[in-house]
Amino acid sequence: MFKIESLSVSYGTRKVLQSITLEVEAGEVLALIGPNGAGKSTLIRAASGVIPVHAGSVVVDNEDLLTLPAMRRARFLAVVPQAVLMPPAFTVWETVLLGRTPYLNFLGHVSSRDEEIAHQALQKVDAFDLAERRVGELSGGEQQRVLLARALAQSTPILLLDEPTVHLDLQHQVALMEIVRSLARSDNLAVLIALHDLNLAARYADRVALLVNGEIKAVGTPRQVLTPEIISTAYHLPVRVIPHPFADVPLVLPDG
């Protein structure tokens, strides 16, 4: 489990994230939702040490990940970014093997154990038969699964995903979310996933956190956070929330 404590990020004088505090348990999927520009991507980038933070920490086992060198931090925390601008000439296998970087020497020498882990990662996302294909030839959904496999190859207890479903077709969205949720359970991962689709969050997340203008406005189960009052205010749009026809979760629909 990990805890983001009082994380604040500023771009110059503009406060982009204000004292964010979030806790994610092992085996749990926490969905981060909020309007565009709320700071979801910024939070993920800041928590993974890519942008400097004004204040705050990311604590795992009493250690602040933000104070660690990049190589050590990468053994705790893996990020699945959006599948845009991927170098087309690399094969899927080469890409997933890069996930083992935190455990390789500076030459990048790969042991058979590393290969085994990469192998397993590809199987977990059901992409093993894509191994020899070039990344540039794959569909968006396949590329996203490859990035997930790479993150899994990193063998970290924490997984951050930055809006991985944005460019995906419906069937790929569902497939990815199914894999993420089942992996959280089976591998006991603490998963923080930024999502723009509220109903995906409702169906696949254990808890939801609403981020608006750099602040956490609500945290709780989907039923607690996805209410008409909270969502209408956050998104400046009247919404209705009804019980999902066949799943025991709320369904958010624009009203009027």
Next chain:
Amino acid sequence: MKIRPFLYSFVVLLLSVILSIAVGAVFIPLADVWRVFTGQSPQVVTQAATIILTLRLPRTALVLLTGAALGGSGAAYQGLFRNPLADPYLIGVASGAGLGAVLAMNIHWPYSFWGLLAVPASAFIGALLTVFLVYTLARIGKTIPTTNLILAGVAFSSFAGAVTSFLMLQSTGELRRAISWLLGGSSQAGWGPVLTILPYLAIGLGVLLFSGHALNLLQFGDDQAQQLGLSITRTRTLLLLAASLATAAAVSFSGIIGFIGLIVPHVMRLWFGADYRRLVPLSLIGGAAALLLSDVLARIIVAPQELPVGIVTALFGAPFFLWVLRRAKNQGYW
């Protein structure tokens, strides 16, 4: 790691070396080359031995090292900047070296002070100074954005180029010498140049040979490379330094030879794939072979005169690359 690409490349390199030793204004039959190297020296081959050992061998060594430096750092620059148009001169090494060289040609140093090293030393210092300035200008706090590096490099190159052209126009006497240097070619004979640049190349290329894994990571962007565990500022600085050191040493005696650093990595990428752990060493070998072959052509085309090798690399390099590109089947090779 597959052996075959290295096998093929080494064979081509070996053939290029042999050609370089055998060919020139005086063509030395291969049988004689063999006799010289195996120590059989009847009088008939003594003349050949002299040519080979005092002229051809050192020149071959210099060209080989220069080509290797340009090929290897070209691959590194393309990886560092994630840009297929990148070459070793991207952030100002060429313009800095050119300015240094032309300055040295214009100021008549007392021979005892610098001797034959005046121009190469000034070129070397000019190259490194420019890279340092560009790097310092591009730095923002703790990061070095690649876009800034390229822009600062372009700005500096224009500035240095303007000053260089001005100096060249001012000194009609040295004009031809300056142009000849800028077009590239080995003018100094003997082992001196080789031994002078060897330490810098050993350090620079030594670092680059181990940089493949880091370069692979950088292809996914700064964010992802960092998230996978790479310290990008430190890595970028180290690799820039190593590549610039190798390039500066290469151009100091040989002038600005274009195309090798740009084209050789692309050819290797088309043939052998984009994995930088293979690409950097292969570009090193390929660069050496390519420059050796260009140098051989430069010696034969207008024999007994010599063309500046930079003209040969451009003349033959461009069509060759286009031919390779047309034959390549895969679209996404980058």
